[in-house]
Amino acid sequence: MFAYYLDLALHSLKRNKMLTALMIIAIAVGIGASMTTLTVMHVLSGDPLPGKxxxxxxxxxxxxxxxxxxxxxxxxxxxxxxxxxxxxxxxxxxxxxxxxxxxxxxxxxxxxxxxxxxxxxxxxxxxxxxxxxxxxxxxxxxxxxxxxxxxxxxxxxxxxxxxxxxxxxxxxxxxxxxxxxxxxxxxxxxxxxxxxxxxxxxxxxxxxxxxxxxxxxxxxxxxxxxxxxxxxxxxxxxxxxxxxxxxxxxxxxxxxxxxxxxxxxxxxxxxxxxxxxxxxxxxxxxxxxxxxxxxxxxxxxxxxxQQVIPKNARLQTWLALAFLVICLFNTVGLLLAKFLRRAGEIGVRRALGASRRSVFAQYLMEAGLIGFIGGIGGWLLTLLGLWLVRRQQTPYADLVGLDMSMFVTTFALAIVVSLLAGALPALRASRVAPALQLKVY
Amino acid sequence: MQIQPILAALKKHRLATTLIAMEIALACAVLCNAIFLIGDRLSAMDLNSGVDEAALGVIVVTGFEPKQATDLNARMVSGLGAIPGVESVHVVSSVPFGPQGGVNGITLDQEGKHVGAVVQLYQGEAGSPEALGLKLVAGHLPAAADYQPILGQDYMPLSSQVLITRALAEKLWPGKDPLGKEFWGAKYRFRVIGVVANLSVSQYTENGEHGAEWCVFVPVQAGGLLAGTYLIRAKPQDLERVMTAARLAVPKIAPQVVLDHSGSHTISHLREQFFKNDRAMAGMLVGIIVALLGVTALGIVGLASFWVAQRRRQIGIRRALGATRADILRYFQTENFLIVSFGIVLGMVLAYGLNLMLMQYYEVPRLPAYYFPVGALVLWGLGQLAVLAPALRAAAVPPVVATRGV
Known part of the structure; x- marks a missing residue:
């Protein structure tokens, strides 16, 4: 089922390339900005003597x-x-x-x-x-x-x-x-x-x-x-x-x-x-x-x-997280428009016996796929952001880099964010009443 | 243009409309505060040092004993003074954006009961106020006899005739004539003989209770604790060359001392270094704003394009029934204006809330009211720009579409 939904999602993403690109860019930029600042915070707030x-x-x-x-x-x-x-x-x-x-x-x-x-x-x-x-x-x-x-x-x-x-x-x-x-x-x-x-x-x-x-x-x-x-x-x-x-x-x-x-x-x-x-x-x-x-x-x-972490770094993190929320709203709006456009298609699937749950899963899959591709973009933008941070003349500039845990976090965050973004539109899609849609055809 | 049918259409897409309005509201909140923080950083960087920055540089050396101070000062002043283009060399304790100066609490009575302020004490030898280019607004500069030696293990002369800044005078004696007034710092007594327009502390931090220009200039003779920091004055066009020559000359003039390479520069350069964090912060905020407006615009373009595609048939019907292209264009523009307006109303409330939060945790001042209409105008403009392309595409839909099937 997973492979089939993945195939459907890819198909759907290809159908409206412009909209897909917009959603991926929004997720990538949001992830890039927030992961850059979170990585800086991760470096600054690390435990200097782990375990001790x-x-x-x-x-x-x-x-x-x-x-x-x-x-x-x-x-x-x-x-x-x-x-x-x-x-x-x-x-x-x-x-x-x-x-x-x-x-x-x-x-x-x-x-x-x-x-x-x-x-x-x-x-x-x-x-x-x-x-x-x-x-x-x-x-x-x-x-x-x-x-x-x-x-x-x-x-x-x-x-x-x-x-x-x-x-x-x-x-x-x-x-x-x-x-x-x-x-x-x-x-x-x-x-x-x-x-x-x-x-x-x-x-x-x-x-x-x-x-x-x-x-x-x-x-x-x-x-x-x-x-x-x-x-x-x-x-x-x-x-x-x-x-x-x-x-x-x-x-x-x-x-x-x-x-x-x-x-x-x-x-x-x-x-x-x-x-x-x-x-x-x-x-x-x-x-x-x-x-x-x-x-x-x-x-x-x-x-x-002692408030060791510089205030500027904290402030930047809050701004970047607010920014990620904006990107999230953006994606929800676009996904919603996109999914509901396909109400007729959903009606056919439902009429042919697909359960609400499987319609929900299918559309969530599509959202997750957008998140994954957005995550790759976000990872590249994070590397760019960290390169910019290293160019600043702060005493911690040379310490800032993306370690394994933050690399994994980047993708986890991207997928979680887009699943969150996809949940509402997918839920709406799964609620489409098949009879109403079929009448149009 | 009738608003009623637009509202009715938006009601059908309640969720999508709400989401895009929420996005605009959040963008509005972040935008207002980010622009405000940029303004805040820029005004911090606007600090008036009160000295002729373009004509001044400073050489800082360390690693010598107090007993070597007099000899070192003599060699440095004559050695640096011999560099072609140097107009004067003076021994000072610090300069704006130079080494951290002495920061002291001062009191308005000898017993130390009435706390005045926490100020920075600049010390300098005869001629240094003139070399710094301090602008006197009341009283007079120290006379030759006012430059006293620092004795024994003291930090400065026990009783000095000093210059203070206008800002400090206003802080200590609001609305009164400061000339002739006295204040104390532990056992040291100071009497005000002149007031200068501006002079900033050497390393201003916004934390804690002190002003950027709460400064005192104490005239002293060079030697003892006053050694190691040399103020160089040259013509602005010569300064860069003079400072390079001076840094190279120090190892020859005094082989045993250590030159502070990062601290020995023109004051303009030190100023730039001092504000690099603020500049980086402002740059980061500009980046956030650009990305934010970009993403919001993309959201509007995406949704509007989608709606245009969805309504092609209806647009065709309207055109067939006599609506002009301009009517269709205006329909989408008005629709966007309404959505953005919902967003802005909510955004104002959020912006105010965000500002209250920042005020509490980051000591940011209150957001001035004029930021709200400015933020609203920016977002209205952005919305109209973003919707223009999809709206034009809608206007181009031919009436014949109405006669075709789906």
Missing amino acids: SAHIFYPQVDPTPADWNNPRHPLAVMDDRSALELWSARRADRQALIVQSPVKVSAPGVDRPPLQLTLLATTSDFFPMFEVPFAYGRAWTPADETSHARVAVISSDLNDRLFDGADSVGRTVRLKDSDVRIVGVLKPWRPTPLFYDAQGGFTGNGYETSYYARPEDVFMPFQSALEVNDGNFFQFTCWGGGPPVPGHLEGSPCLWVALWVELDSAAKVADYRAFITNYAQQQKTLGRFANTDTRMLDLVQWLDH
């Missing part, structure tokens, strides 16, 4: 003073004292401190001008916790942290630029004025979005899209990084007149350090929540905190809270 993100948490406390008129408690980052105290308590399965700073990088014996890159001051748990892949060497040890060792892990991109991609473990890079030994080189690593940096407001320049920037190029133990790059640290915000020495934030009334923790069971999550609540209470008793607000969101909640 539910165990990664972002604890926050609020060290700001009482007279500080801040509507958003607690703010995105902490002061160094709170962060270090929470970190060194080691109540989580893994914990990592995070601070970024701009740093001048060169390599002794490598003839090229110095580079201005970003240094991530962090702790050794960062690498296993975020599943960072190593090409050569390994992360530093907790012992390196306590001894303030001058060691670093570099990105594969920096390794290519300085050492032409060779195994550079044991070689030296100069960060600002200090020589630092390389202990590890990463494989190409591009978490999307750059979740652990999602603290907002740092870069000022288009920070909305900086969540899709590349990761840092140099990683160093927290204390060593603070020493090596002293004078180049920037606060998220400060109170009481800011840091006494610009660029040196240790012990200052400033927010600038982030903490991430990994908690592998629900019980541990509850324990950790209690731990930071107690910590805030205790700090209030000590007179250091004015507010006891705390918050601990998991990774996905935190990205959501």
